[in-house]
Amino acid sequence: MENYKHVFQPLNIGKMTIKNRMQYTPLVACVSTADGEVNQEMIDWIGYQARTGVGYITIGDTQIDLERARCFYGELNVTHDKYMTGLSLLTEEAHRYGCKLSIELSHAGRGAVASMNTKPAFAPSYLPEKNCQPDIKVMDRKDMDWVRNRWVECAVRCKNAGFDMVMIHSAHNNLLGQFLSPVSNVRTDEYGGSFENRMKYPLEVIKAIRDAVGPDYPLEIRMSANEMTPGGLEFEETLIYAQEVQKYVNCIDVSRGNVFNETGVMWLCPSYLQPHMINVEYSRRIKEVVSIPVSVVGNIYTIEEAEQILAEGKADIVGMCRSFMAGPNMIENAVRGQEYKTRPCIRCMDGCGAIYHGMPLRCSVNPKIGREHRYRNIPKAEVKKNVYVIGSGPAGMQAALTLTERGHNVTIIEKGNKLGGLLHDASVLPFKQELRNYKNWIVRQTEESGANIRLNTEATKEMIIKEKPDAVIVATGATFFKPNIQGINNDNVKDVCDVDNGQAQVGQKVVVCGGGLTGVESALALARQGKDVTVVDMIPEEDFCKSMFYIIRYSVLDEVKKAGVKFVGNSKIKEFNDKGVLIEDKEGNISTLEADTSVIALGLKADNSLYKEIAAEMPLDTFIAGDCDTPKNIMNATFSAFNIAVEI
Template sequence: MERKFPHLSSPIQIGNVVFRNRMCSAPMGGTDITNEGAIGPGSKAFYELRAKGGAAAVTVSECMVHPQTDGSQAYHLDLSIPESLPSFTYAADAIRRHGAIPSLELSHSGMYAGTYMADKNKKGSLCQWSASDGTRPDGVPVKALTKEMIADIVAAYGYVAGQAKRAGFEMLMIHCGHGWLINQFLSPYFNKRTDEYGGSLENRCRLAKEVLQSVRAAVGPGFPIEMRMSGSELFEGGYDLMDGVEIAKQLEEYVDLIHVSAGTYQRGFGNTHPSMFREHGCNVYLAAEIKKHVKKPVATLGGLNDPAQMEEIIASGKADVVYMGRALLADPYLPRKVMEGRDDEIVHCLRCFTCMAERANTFTRRCTVNPVIGREIEGDEIQPAPVKKKVVVVGGGPGGLMAAKTAAKRGHQVILMEKESELGGILKSESAIPFKYEMYQLTGTYAQDAIKSGVEIRLNCEATKELVEAEHPDALIIAAGSTPLIVPIPGLTGPNVVVVNNYYKEKDKVGDEVVVLGGGLAGCECALHLAQEGKKVKIVEMRDMLAPDANVRHRPLLMAELEKSVEILTGLRGSEVTAEGVKCLNKDGEEVFVRGASVICALGQRANRKVVDELIDAAPYVSVIGDCVRASTITNATYQGYHAALDI
């Protein structure tokens, strides 16, 4: 057959190993890491799903090679731990049996030891080691490694590499980027040593060179060794792209694949993991430049999820391999869909950081658009229902669509009733905000899947009790969503006010000077968009902080963007909207006037309980999901919709 994306779909040989395509699963840390650093069964299933989905290689992350100087709560492959080698063996086997190459990332956190510890207070009891003495930004003292300790760490890389090969891993990724230990030696910002490991670029590359040589000695010739490096550290005092080129040139003879990432976790999380505020593929230029100067294959990554863009990257010679992390959480079967020409079925990553925020908060995984993520061990395939039933779903937002398509895939007869003329629910409002447009597109992806699965969609169909009962359903899923909260403030329903949910329909009403009343996530993102359009924007929020409903990964990046162009006014409560702006009261009860001819009302959402109350007895089995339970997130709506359908 003729492949739609021939370059992306073509095999590649790295070392002595042939990879089935050019799409690889980037390193992603597991969740059920045992107390002694073994890979739990949940994490094994987590990695296996990306292998089933068609990735060429799946990288297990992170295996810390030297627990004596790196007490991070991560994987440790050590024969002194009885469950260690078996857990790695089962993980490698789970990946390999689906045709993917199992790879293991070998790391050392250096001064950032303890980053992945669930109990952050325990970090203070760890010894933090790096290239040089110093103090971390959080005040933790850092000690310089002695030459004897360096030699011990180098040997540890070789030891763990040998055990990884024994366990069945067929490639190793050596983490030399993102501010971890080897990067700390490469970086002039961190490395102030005056011995043979510091000073010149050649000296700063010495630890990386010794580590790579140690790994090669352990695994032998032809075994693929991949070096993950930051093409540039992207901050003042760190090394730049030209230095990155020289680092790659100095180390390429010791590796089979040069994996070019960007930045550091500590000084540019949004660079290493490009947010929705950045262009897809914004870091590809780093790999493209390095590729011009080396002979070994080069890999790139960074917010990639579009097959056409990835095809162009390979076809034009910018890189030889593309890596995806979050994109393969959103749709683990993305590579397989690319290979089969089904790219129109791909569920795209929203770059909302739910996945990474959940790991930081609860040490688990969750994905906004994929309810299976983090729970793969419970089953990642929808099973047919033993008894086929008639199901009515009320509401065509993300939760309702997920419920409808899941129920239909189980073999049920499904009718979806949507009172408006367009599907999407609250996601329709995202169509006018470019950096959130993929959220709007999610509706189309879910709807297409629902229709292919056999769902009957009825638009302009308000679900009354009589209408639902006339269908005689066996089960009813109510996903009626929420409505904007409009508080009784004089003038809030005036002609110069646009409710944030309706901005996509009334954007022409918004002038050049805008007051956004409400500093939650929706208000902040709308404010940022308006500022990006060149408008003068002010956010009025009665609390002391903005966007408390944003997750811990997304919020700092959002705030950094807002601070560039939006005036932020906290501690003010709106009391009246006029044609010239908003009258507010501060905490002392004093009146403050905030000027702006246009006002965006973004005061939150209220659950549509009235619909629930009317329909609660309209079928023998009723499940209520999403915002009509409590105004919350797309993540909760899709997750609840999926499981409501599985329960029928």
């Protein structure tokens, strides 16, 4: 703990004391009922968060108006007293672990999801946003009073239900942010124009909440330091806003971005391509002009980074969400001096981004997240079995970890000379540090799990029949697809893995064949080396990297654009030759993409032949996991392996 003396220092937020400086930041888990009633899944989720050891949790994005502002099914409902019983159970659960519980109250304004609401969205101005509610009611005085009163009612209800604090959401261009921002507020009355006018309605709401909950009840407010949107709210105005709101609140939570457009949204949930600790300079400057605690969020990965931020005086509280989902034992491990045991987040959002598609919260590397009601404690095996795991990629290693945790005797058979499978190739590029961290973590955990690891050994059906394990999990992964195209074996045509690893020489002009994530990331790395890079695929350009979670995809495509990579879609590869790549577009036109080097990144095909052979001999006790079933991503590997291993 000596290394984290700032992290573990208690702090007063108003008259509330938190036990340390760590916050589990706002998140909609989508594990309550569709109507937002508290259920056991939601209670267990709060308990899971509280057991991380954070000072406080803030439940995220809870709408005060479910007729006009709903954004998620499964977000908590605080709009009627009938929900108070369930809400009180959440606070009770958090308090069991010495954790304070806050709740973020919000109104999405024009950002509401049309299909989830029954009335037109409220907004300061008629400026519909792409992919949001097109039916907008510009707020008049009566509407503004109604929303203000609704906010007050919900805040008082949460206080009465036992919440330790309420957060007022004025960030990310939600309704209060829409009033603040010149990009969404073009009113000509007293609530538009100058920043003093644009602040007026948010301040009215905040003051009304303070008056209703009383002077001693803690309030926090979330604000975007910068909307990262052309014509949007910028930091100098946020500094003014911070000085005004401190009259009514006890803590300021500093974020950035605008959830409703591509340029702004990628700063809400930064990707592996964006810097760590992206908002700490904003929080530092806000701290200089206010006299209340300041919390900061934004691509903060580790407790070491949290300690650095606090020690340098750039914030009073450090908030994380994705890092705690991946590694819920981060604080415990820090106390024990075992930081290496903390599972790192890979910033993919394939799991936690499920909430944006109406699905419950998940995590690509932690299969328990969102399923705490089932898997708080992994059940010990009723009968100890000898289980073989064939393959040691992410699926094989996850299977081995779960099986050994349950008490089985586990043997891993790996034909290569080290654990990891395709994780080594997938994480080799310079900007894939987060995936490298995960690879290193899971390899070490597997090596220390107690499993019997047999490297340089190729499993066969005959071996399995001879050695007679009780069960077999086949996780042999996938191989890169190499179609039968003329010239594909030419010397100037290289496999993407060889290029990424630096084993293949690459000329100045490069064509990458394949618009999936593997090809586009390789193209980005080459472009950053100064190469002239074009990516070609038979799918439309707008579908490149389409399998990625959309916010992370925006970040990838933004970096690719800045690097000067060119995309050519709707084009079939006809031939590789010494000039480059011969392609045919959808109109049948033939042309050549000139290249010194062509790179093949045309996807993966499942390597499942061994599974079929073994399953024919052991149909009840042979299972398939990860890419050798269906090539997808880390999340698919993790979940398929865990779900099998937890039931054997």
